[in-house]
Amino acid sequence: MSEVAVMRPAPPRRAISLMPALAVTTSAMALVGVVAGAFDGFFWGALLAAALVLGLRMAGERPTSLDGLAIGSTLAIAGWLTNRFLLDAVELLTPWVAVEVAAVWMVAGGLVAWVVRRHRPSSNPAALMAMWGLSGLAVVAMPGVLERLTVEDGKLGAATFVIAGIAIALVAGSATLAAVTGVRGIGIGGAVFILTWFAGARVGFTLTGLVDNFANIANIPNFWPPDFSWAIGEGVWWNPVSWDFGSPTLANPLIETFQIGIIASVLGCLVALPVAFMASRITTPNTPTYVANKGFMNVIRTIPDLFWAILFRTGVGVGPLAGVLALFFFSLAIMSKLFSETVDSVDTGPLEAAKATGSTHFPAVRSSVLPEVLPNYVAYALYIFELTIRASVVIGLVGAGGIGRVIEAQRGFFQFDRVFAIVIVMLVIVFVIEQVSVYFRRRLV
Amino acid sequence: MIEFENVDVTYPGGFKALHDISLTIGDGELVVIVGLSGAGKSTMLRAVNGFVPITAGSVVVDGVHVESAKPTELRELRSNIGMIFQTFNLVKRTTVINNVLMGRLPAVPRWRSLTGSWPRAEREKALDALERVEIVEKAYVRASDLSGGQQQRVGIARALAQDPSVILADEPVASLDPVTSHTVMRDLRRINRDLGITTLINLHFLDLARSYGKRLIGLRAGELVYDGDIADVTDETFRDIYGRAVTPDDLLEGAEL
Numbered sequence: 001m002s003e004v005a006v007m008r009p010a011p012p013r014r015a016i017s018l019m020p021a022l023a024v025t026t027s028a029m030a031l032v033g034v035v036a037g038a039f040d041g042f043f044w045g046a047l048l049a050a051a052l053v054l055g056l057r058m059a060g061e062r063p064t065s066l067d068g069l070a071i072g073s074t075l076a077i078a079g080w081l082t083n084r085f086l087l088d089a090v091e092l093l094t095p096w097v098a099v100e101v102a103a104v105w106m107v108a109g110g111l112v113a114w115v116v117r118r119h120r121p122s123s124n125p126a127a128l129m130a131m132w133g134l135s136g137l138a139v140v141a142m143p144g145v146l147e148r149l150t151v152e153d154g155k156l157g158a159a160t161f162v163i164a165g166i167a168i169a170l171v172a173g174s175a176t177l178a179a180v181t182g183v184r185g186i187g188i189g190g191a192v193f194i195l196t197w198f199a200g201a202r203v204g205f206t207l208t209g210l211v212d213n214f215a216n217i218a219n220i221p222n223f224w225p226p227d228f229s230w231a232i233g234e235g236v237w238w239n240p241v242s243w244d245f246g247s248p249t250l251a252n253p254l255i256e257t258f259q260i261g262i263i264a265s266v267l268g269c270l271v272a273l274p275v276a277f278m279a280s281r282i283t284t285p286n287t288p289t290y291v292a293n294k295g296f297m298n299v300i301r302t303i304p305d306l307f308w309a310i311l312f313r314t315g316v317g318v319g320p321l322a323g324v325l326a327l328f329f330f331s332l333a334i335m336s337k338l339f340s341e342t343v344d345s346v347d348t349g350p351l352e353a354a355k356a357t358g359s360t361h362f363p364a365v366r367s368s369v370l371p372e373v374l375p376n377y378v379a380y381a382l383y384i385f386e387l388t389i390r391a392s393v394v395i396g397l398v399g400a401g402g403i404g405r406v407i408e409a410q411r412g413f414f415q416f417d418r419v420f421a422i423v424i425v426m427l428v429i430v431f432v433i434e435q436v437s438v439y440f441r442r443r444l445v
Numbered sequence: 446m447i448e449f450e451n452v453d454v455t456y457p458g459g460f461k462a463l464h465d466i467s468l469t470i471g472d473g474e475l476v477v478i479v480g481l482s483g484a485g486k487s488t489m490l491r492a493v494n495g496f497v498p499i500t501a502g503s504v505v506v507d508g509v510h511v512e513s514a515k516p517t518e519l520r521e522l523r524s525n526i527g528m529i530f531q532t533f534n535l536v537k538r539t540t541v542i543n544n545v546l547m548g549r550l551p552a553v554p555r556w557r558s559l560t561g562s563w564p565r566a567e568r569e570k571a572l573d574a575l576e577r578v579e580i581v582e583k584a585y586v587r588a589s590d591l592s593g594g595q596q597q598r599v600g601i602a603r604a605l606a607q608d609p610s611v612i613l614a615d616e617p618v619a620s621l622d623p624v625t626s627h628t629v630m631r632d633l634r635r636i637n638r639d640l641g642i643t644t645l646i647n648l649h650f651l652d653l654a655r656s657y658g659k660r661l662i663g664l665r666a667g668e669l670v671y672d673g674d675i676a677d678v679t680d681e682t683f684r685d686i687y688g689r690a691v692t693p694d695d696l697l698e699g700a701e702l
Contacts, residue, residue, distance in 0.1 A: 349534035353600075356494060357607055358524030359550035363558035367547050371539035 223416035230418050250406070250425065257402035260323040261388040267324075268331030268388075269381045275332070276339035282351065283343055283365045297340070301333040309395035320401030323392055330391055331384045342376045343369065379441040386437050390430055446472055446507060447493060447611065447643065453501035454488050454667075462488040464667045466502070470660075472610070473641040475634065477648055477658030477675070480686055484664040486647040490613045493645070494526045495519050507610065524551040527604025527642075529633075531616035533596040537589035541580070541599050544588050545571040548606030574605040578632055594625030601632055605640075612636070614646040618653065623697050626650075630657045650697040651683055 277283045279293035303311075308326035316322050346369055354364035396404015403422065410418040447470040454463040463485045470476055478486045491497035492504050495511045504511040509522050527548070535544050549567045550558050557563065563571075575581040578598040583591060588599060597617060604612050614633060618626035630646075634657050637644040648654045654661060654675070661678055663671030663686035670685050671678075683691050 349530065349532055350536045352496075353528065353530060353534040353603065354547050354550065356496070356523060356526070356528040357548050357550050357603075358520040358522070358526075359547070359558070360520065360555070363550050363555060366559050367543070367550060367561070368536050371536050371543070375538065 223420045225417065226421035226424055227415070227417040228421050228424075230421065250403075250422065253403045253406045254425075254429070256320055257389065257392045257396070257404075260320050260327060260392045260400075260402050261385060263324050264327030264392075265331045265381065265385040265388045268328050269335050269377075269384055271328075272332050272335035272339055273377070275336045276343055277365060277369075279336065279340045280343040282346060282348055283369055285361045293336075297333065297336045300329050301337055303329070303333075305330040305391050305395060306398060309398045309400040313399045318399040318401075323395055323400035323402055326395050326400055327388045327392060331388055334387065335380060335384050338380050339373070339377055342373050342380075346372050375444045379444045382437040382441055386430075386434055389433055393426060446470070446505075447645075448505040449489075449492075449502070450505070451502035452492060452499050452504060454485070454492060454497055455500045462497075462667050463492070463499075466669050468662065468669065468672055470643060470645070472643055473637070474660060475637045475644045475646070475658060476660045476662055477646050477654045478662045478664060479648055479651065479654050479683075480664035481688075482649065483666075485667040486664055487615055488667075489664065490528075490615050490645055490647060493611070493613055494523050494528065520551060524607060525610045527607045527609035527612045529597070529600050529604055529612065529614040529617045531619045533593075533600045533620075535588040535596055535599055535603075537587070539588060540585050541575070541588055541591070542568065542571050542584040544599055545574055545584075545602045545606050548574070548603045551607075570608075571602070571606050574602040575599075577605055577636065578602050592625075593621050594628060597621060597625075597629050598632065601629070601636070605636065609642060611643045612645070614644065616647050616649065618697075619649065626653065626697055633657070650695065651691060652696045652698060 275293050275297060278285070278289050279297050281290065284290035284293070305326060308329050309322060312322035312325040316325065350368035350372065351364060354368040357364075359367075392400075392402045393404045393407070396402040396406075397408045399405060399408075403426065407419055407422050410416075410422070449466045449468050452463055452466040453461070455461050466489065478489060480486050488497050492499050493506060493511070495514065499512050502512075506522060507525070509518060511519070511522065514522060536547075543561075546563055546567060549563070549570060553564065553567060572581055572584060575584055578601050580595055580598045580602065583595065583599075588596065591599065600617075612633070617633065618629050621629060630653055633644060633646060636642060646658070648658075655678065658675045661671060661673065661675045661682075662669065663682065665686055665688060671682055680691055683695070687695065
C-alpha cells in the first residue's frame with residue numbers, strides 16, 4: 001500500500017485580486033461619460049461584460065472567447081433593456097419597473113452563472129443569479145441616475161457615470177467573486193451595500209445635499225459669539241445657607257434636568273429589575289409571566305421617548321412631571337431589555353444548585369443569579385442615567401421641563417447666541433458625566 | 446431510605462437514559478455509581494431529587510414518592526437532599542459564606558432570603574459546615590478567588606448546611622487534579638461516617654471507586670449491570686460495566702495499572 005501524502009489546504013482566495021478589474025470598470029465608465037455621453041445602455045452592458053471577463057481571468061478562471069462573447073452580448077442586451085426601462089420610467093422607480101429590471105438582470109446573471117459553473121462546478125448559480133438581479137435593482141435605485149435620465153436631453157454627465165460605474169462594479173464584482181470563490185462574506189457585503197444604497201436612493205440622500213444643507217448653519221443669525229454671560233448669570237451663583245441659586249437663567253433649569261434624569265433613571269431601573277428577571281427564560285417563574293413581561297417590554301420599547309413626552313405633556317400638563325414620567329418609561333424600556341439579555345446569558349449552574357436545596361423560585365434567583373449580574377446592572381444603570389440626561393434635553397423641547405425648555409424658548413426669540421451657549425454647556429456636562437460613568441462602569445464589570 | 450422500583454427515564458428526544466432500575470439504598474450507606482458517560486449515572490442521581498422526571502416506575506425517598514410529589518412536597522424533600530456538582534455551581538461573584546447560606550434558603554422566611562438578612566443562627570450553621578470541610582478561614586473571600594479543590598469543598602459545605610439526610614455527588618472530582626480529588630473524596634467519606642448521611646457518588650475513575658466506596662452500582666446503557674459490595678468487584682466486573690477492558694484512562698492514577 002502506497003502512502004498517501006496529506007495535502008496542505010490551499011489558502012483562500014483574496015477579494016483583493018478583483019480590485020484591478022473594479023478599477024478598470026470604474027475608469028471605463030468615466031470614459032464613456034466623457035466621450036460618449038449620448039450613447040445608450042449598450043455600452044454599459046458591454047463594459048460590464050469586459051470587466052467580468054477580466055475579473056474571471058484575474059480570479060484564476062480561463063473563460064474561452066465563446067464564453068466572453070456570450071457574456072458580452074447578454075450583458076449588452078440587459079444593459080440596453082435596463083436603459084430603455086429607465087428612460088421610459090416617468091416617475092421614480094415603480095415596483096413593476098424594478099421587477100422587470102431585476103428579471104432582465106437575473107437572466108443575464110443566470111448566463112454568467114452557467115459560464116462560471118462550467119469552470120468551477122462548486123459555485124452556486126442560484127446565488128449568483130440573485131445577486132445579479134439585486135445589482136440590477138441597485139442600478140435603478142441609484143441616486144441621481146434616474147433623475148438625470150429623465151432630464152429632457154437625456155444626456156449623462158461624467159460624474160454620474162463614475163458613480164454608476166463604481167456601483168455596478170462593486171455589486172457585480174462582489175457577486176461574481178462570492179460565487180467564484182465560495183466566500184459568502186463577499187456576497188453578504190455586497191447585499192448590505194446594495195440595501196444601503198437602495199435606502200439612500202429612496203430617501204433622496206446625497207452627499208452634496210448634506211454638505212449644502214450643513215453650510216446653511218452659517219445662515220443662522222448672530223449665533224457667534226455664544227452668550228456665556230447670560231448663561232452663567234450675574235452675582236451670587238449659589239447661596240449654601242438657603243440653597244438658592246443666583247442665576248435662574250441656566251443653573252435652575254439645569255438642576256431640574258438633573259433631577260428629572262435622576263428620578264426617572266432610578267425609578268426606571270428599579271422597576272426594570274423584576275421585569276427583566278421575569279422576562280428571561282432562565283429566571284421566569286412560568287410561561288404566562290414570561291410572555292406578559294416580554295410583551296410589556298416590547299410595547300414600551302416601541303414607543304419613542306419624544307412620544308412619551310408628548311403623551312404625558314398632554315396627560316399631566318407642561319412641566320417636569322411630564323418629563324419624569326416620559327423618561328421613566330424610556331429608561332424602563334432600555335434597562336429591562338439590556339438587563340434581561342444579560343440574565344439570559346448567565347450560567348444556570350448556581351440556580352440549579354439553589355433549586356436543589358429546596359428553595360422557592362424567587363429566593364433561589366435572588367441568591368444565585370442576582371449576585372452574578374449585579375455588576376452589569378449597576379453599569380447599565382449608570383449608562384441609563386447618562387442617556388436620560390441627554391434625552392431630557394430633547395424632551396424639554398416639547399415642554400416636558402428642564403433645560404430643553406429654555407433652549408426652545410431662546411430659539412423662539414431668535415437668541416441663537418444664547419442657544420449656542422447652552423449647547424456648549426450641555427456638551428461639557430454630558431461629556432463629564434459620560435467620563436465619570438465610563439470610569440465606574442469599567443471598574444464594575 | 447431510597448427505593449427505585451422498575452424506574453424508566455426516557456428523555457423528550459426519545460433517548461432512554463434509564464431502563465427498569467430496581468434497587469434499595471439504606472440509610473447511611475455510601476454508594477458509588479460507575480459507568481461510561483451517557484450510561485445514566487447523572488440521570489439516576491437527578492431522579493432522586495426530582496430534577497429529572499421519571500417516565501415509569503417509582504422513586505421513594507424517606508417514604509415520599511418523588512414522581513407524584515406536589516411542588517411543596519418536592520421542595521420539602523429537596524431541602525433534605527444535598528447536591529454536589531462536577532462544576533461546583535458556586536455563585537462566583539459573592540462570598541463563600543453567601544454560597545453556603547444558599548443551603549439554608551428553605552429554612553428562613555422569604556423576606557429574609559430576598560433581602561439577604563440572615564439570622565445569626567443561620568450564619569453559625571454555615572460556618573459550622575465550612576469548619577467541617579476545613580475551609581472556614583475563607584468564609585468571607587469571593588468564591589471566584591478560590592482554587593478548584595477549595596470551591597468543591599464550599600460546594601460540599603453548601604450541601605452540609607442543609608442538614609441533609611442524603612447527599613448526591615455528581616462527578617464531584619471530575620474537574621479536579623488527583624491530589625485534591627483524594628481530599629474531596631476523603632471529605633465525603635468522613636461526612637458519611639461521622640454524620641451518617643446517605644451518600645451517592647457518581648465516579649468514572651475505577652481506582653477512586655475502589656478506595657472510597659462500600660457498595661458499587663454499575664450502569665451500562667441505562668441498565669443495572671452490577672450492584673454489590675465493592676470488595677467483591679474484580680476487573681471482570683468492570684469489563685462488564687464498561688463493555689471493554691479497563692484502560693489507564695479509567696484510573697485517576699493511570700500509571701498504577
